[in-house]
Amino acid sequence: MTDKKTRSLPTERSHDAGDVRARGVSQRRRAARTFLRNRLAVLGALMLLAFVVCATFAEFIAPANPLRMTLEKPFLTPGTDGYLLGTDNFGRDILSRLIYGSRISLTVGIVVVSIATLIGATLGVISGYYGGAADIIVMRLVEVFYSFPFLILAVAVMAVLGPSIYNVMLVLGLVNWPLYARLVRSQVLSLREEPFVEAARAIGGSNLRIMFVHILPNCMSALIVTAAMSMAGAILATAALGFLGLGVQPPTPEWGMMLNEGKDFLRRAPHMITYPGIAIMLVVLSLNFIGDGLRDALDPHLRN
Amino acid sequence: MAAYFLRRLLIAIPVVFGIIFIVFAIISLTPGDPIRMMLATEKITPDVADQLTAYYGLDQPWYIQFANYIGRLLRGDLGISITSRARIAPTILQRLPNTLLLAFSSMLLALLIALPVGIISATRRNTLPDYLSLTGAMIGVSMPNFWLGLLLLLQFGLRWKLLPIWGVGRLSNGLWDVISHLILPSVTLGTSLAALLTRLTRASLLEILSADYVRTARAKGLRERLVIYKHALRNALIPVTTTAGLQFGALLGGAVIVESIFSWPGLGRLTIQAIQKRDLPVIQATTLVFALSFVFVTLFVDFLYAIIDPRIRYD
Numbered sequence: 367m368t369d370k371k372t373r374s375l376p377t378e379r380s381h382d383a384g385d386v387r388a389r390g391v392s393q394r395r396r397a398a399r400t401f402l403r404n405r406l407a408v409l410g411a412l413m414l415l416a417f418v419v420c421a422t423f424a425e426f427i428a429p430a431n432p433l434r435m436t437l438e439k440p441f442l443t444p445g446t447d448g449y450l451l452g453t454d455n456f457g458r459d460i461l462s463r464l465i466y467g468s469r470i471s472l473t474v475g476i477v478v479v480s481i482a483t484l485i486g487a488t489l490g491v492i493s494g495y496y497g498g499a500a501d502i503i504v505m506r507l508v509e510v511f512y513s514f515p516f517l518i519l520a521v522a523v524m525a526v527l528g529p530s531i532y533n534v535m536l537v538l539g540l541v542n543w544p545l546y547a548r549l550v551r552s553q554v555l556s557l558r559e560e561p562f563v564e565a566a567r568a569i570g571g572s573n574l575r576i577m578f579v580h581i582l583p584n585c586m587s588a589l590i591v592t593a594a595m596s597m598a599g600a601i602l603a604t605a606a607l608g609f610l611g612l613g614v615q616p617p618t619p620e621w622g623m624m625l626n627e628g629k630d631f632l633r634r635a636p637h638m639i640t641y642p643g644i645a646i647m648l649v650v651l652s653l654n655f656i657g658d659g660l661r662d663a664l665d666p667h668l669r670n
Numbered sequence: 671m672a673a674y675f676l677r678r679l680l681i682a683i684p685v686v687f688g689i690i691f692i693v694f695a696i697i698s699l700t701p702g703d704p705i706r707m708m709l710a711t712e713k714i715t716p717d718v719a720d721q722l723t724a725y726y727g728l729d730q731p732w733y734i735q736f737a738n739y740i741g742r743l744l745r746g747d748l749g750i751s752i753t754s755r756a757r758i759a760p761t762i763l764q765r766l767p768n769t770l771l772l773a774f775s776s777m778l779l780a781l782l783i784a785l786p787v788g789i790i791s792a793t794r795r796n797t798l799p800d801y802l803s804l805t806g807a808m809i810g811v812s813m814p815n816f817w818l819g820l821l822l823l824l825q826f827g828l829r830w831k832l833l834p835i836w837g838v839g840r841l842s843n844g845l846w847d848v849i850s851h852l853i854l855p856s857v858t859l860g861t862s863l864a865a866l867l868t869r870l871t872r873a874s875l876l877e878i879l880s881a882d883y884v885r886t887a888r889a890k891g892l893r894e895r896l897v898i899y900k901h902a903l904r905n906a907l908i909p910v911t912t913t914a915g916l917q918f919g920a921l922l923g924g925a926v927i928v929e930s931i932f933s934w935p936g937l938g939r940l941t942i943q944a945i946q947k948r949d950l951p952v953i954q955a956t957t958l959v960f961a962l963s964f965v966f967v968t969l970f971v972d973f974l975y976a977i978i979d980p981r982i983r984y985d
Contacts (some may be wrong), residue, residue, distance in 0.1 A: 506684055
């Protein structure tokens with residue numbers, strides 16, 4: 367508390383305000399340098415890039431049509447007949463299904479994080495900025511959502527809405543927002559006392575403008591770090607729903623569902639579950655590496 | 671102390687109310703009449719449909735339905751299953767202990783791995799054991815539990831035939847029967863938590879080890895073991911305890927997956943079976959019981975926390 371007061375003493379502030387633009391650029395450059403020096407973060411970024419390339423250019427990269435069944439060639443082991451990762455119970459090329467599957471995982475991950483950020487950041491800004499009744503209502507709502515085991519709520523809603531990829535996005539987005547609301551709120555609580563907010567108010571900025579133009583951009587680094595981590599969570603959850611048969615429906619190639627199909631042929635064709643699992647793990651791993659790297663680069667306070 | 675407990679209990683009441691409302695809303699406010707929906711897919715006669723409609727008061731406005739729902743809950747009535755026509759509450763009471771057993775044994779396993787590994791990692795920072803544990807923890811956090819479960823089932827159950835892969839053990843067959851049935855599901859469910867808590871224990875202990883009072887303890891010539899285990903560890907474990915409590919929800923959520931892999935007769939498997947049969951009252955009941963169990967565990971952890979760390983009570 368006392369610390370915050372000393373920091374916002376007028377003399378120090380005027381010193382800071384002078385080179386605010388220059389500091390912004392160099393800070394960004396320093397963050398980029400910290401990130402690039404983190405070998406695991408760079409590895410994660412490269413891995414993620416590879417998945418993005420696979421997802422974008424699946425038509426050109428995949429050796430076969432992921433839906434084409436070759437019923438006379440089921441359960442081929444990896445490497446036979448030119449099938450690099452083998453075939454599944456319908457004789458479909460597993461490698462091609464994995465490549466197309468990255469499309470679903472990445473799309474769902476991005477959409478889920480966007481929905482959750484949109485709802486969470488909006489409610490978080492409002493609750494932190496206005497305080498009072500708005501704050502109490504939003505925070506109680508957050509607490510209620512936090513009281514549900516995440517996957518249980520998702521499973522229950524999916525059961526009612528019915529399985530489809532759009533419902534997966536919607537449900538995971540709706541279940542994930544409290545994380546962002548809590549994060550943004552805590553940032554807003556400290557930001558709203560800052561001199562630049564006072565200044566914006568003094569020149570007649572409306573509440574809306576102050577909240578979304580002045581305060582929210584200052585929460586960006588925290589939001590980006592959280593987004594990377596929670597995108598990993600969203601991809602895992604998508605695969606979990608697919609595994610339970612509540613997500614994307616066949617024959618669409620989706621990693622979780624490929625595991626679900628493979629679990630009935632564990633002994634006969636273990637390769638049916640090996641590779642989708644590795645794919646999920648690599649995407650999640652890459653996002654976690656990136657998240658760790660971003661946190662170290664953008665938010666030095668959180669370093670351990 | 672008593673005042674703190676009371677205040678904490680009072681805060682939990684609106685949360686429980688909110689949970690009940692959301693669970694009610696998920697099932698009852700969905701477009702379309704759930705009974706008609708079931709009429710279309712299941713073989714229930716219009717006669718039964720009318721009975722169910724009357725029982726759930728589906729012909730009434732939603733706030734009356736909600737009031738009725740709360741009334742039934744207060745009487746311990748969780749509704750009637752559509753497929754088996756039996757009361758749901760007894761089934762849940764019979765299954766809940768299995769899920770809790772699985773969740774607690776996974777938690778125990780996670781702590782048994784995370785604490786020693788985290789401590790070794792922190793006290794030998796930047797050595798080979800530290801790198802190994804960090805790598806292992808990163809892999810553990812990223813590995814989907816349903817994949818791990820299938821791999822374990824294949825290797826230890828089907829190939830090596832070392833451990834049972836189906837159902838729950840009976841105490842009448844000896845303690846080993848219970849434990850051996852628990853091993854694969856608990857490892858599946860507990861691995862990612864173990865990884866998370868390892869990272870946390872390491873980070874938290876590292877932070878404490880650079881605190882002034884630790885330097886004082888070292889300066890006055892205490893042996894390193896004493897400094898770590900008696901002075902530093904106690905404070906380092908506080909965030910670990912909280913996170914472990916909060917992660918209990920993740921364990922319950924994961925139970926849905928692990929129970930369906932290992933045919934574990936708990937709430938998670940009940941939920942999945944209910945979903946396959948579109949038995950909405952059962953889904954509603956299990957969701958509610960999952961959430962309420964989590965609330966109770968969080969309350970318990972908060973109380974524990976207040977006992978461990980007296981500073982909390984005075985906030």
